[in-house]
Amino acid sequence: QVQLVQSGAEVKKPGSSVKVSCKPSGGTLSSYAISWVRQAPGQGLEWMGAIIPIFGTENYAQKFQGRVTITADESTTTGYMELSSLRSDDTAVYYCAGGWGGGAFDIWGQGTMVTVSA
């Protein structure tokens, strides 16, 4: 089974950007759609957007349009999520999640804590 390994925790200043990676281990994500989901402290899950690496097509939640960019390296099928113009309320754990064939998220990364603080 493919596993997802995310990059490490980040501390950022307000107004800056952060880029989180999501690398497959034990296989490739060529048949998966990769989504990014965040969870603020003590809160629920929030879908941010998704990409299908083999097609390079992205889809974003309107809330994040213009601030988030989701990409994938086609050769390694590593996924990336970049969030710009960071605010304190962007402090959250960011997860990548894979759904085979665009289906339900059956594989998840371990999460990356992003803290936005002056």
Next chain:
Amino acid sequence: EIVLTQSPGTLSLSPGERATLSCRASQSVTSSYLAWFQQKPGQAPRLLIYGASSRATGIPDRFSGSGSGTDFTLTISRLEPEDFAVYYCQQYGRSPQTFGQGTKVEIK
């Protein structure tokens, strides 16, 4: 966007009891693309149910999902100690994909 409302917010039960969790959608969920996840503190969510009623790989058969259209249910037939956690429903049939706010199943 499709809003998912889960109830109750918290369910207080004892091991061995039956848990019934509800997820109601503001619009019909496309082709029953409705999933349930379990999340424990400090862990990533784990897929339990997809397609409203299909168990994911390795999920015990005490977990079952049902429903269609706008009303969905997750049932845990007999709670085991490891089942006390937060449960989320999610619709993945229409963009933006959305999650319910979660139901916490706690030990009574």
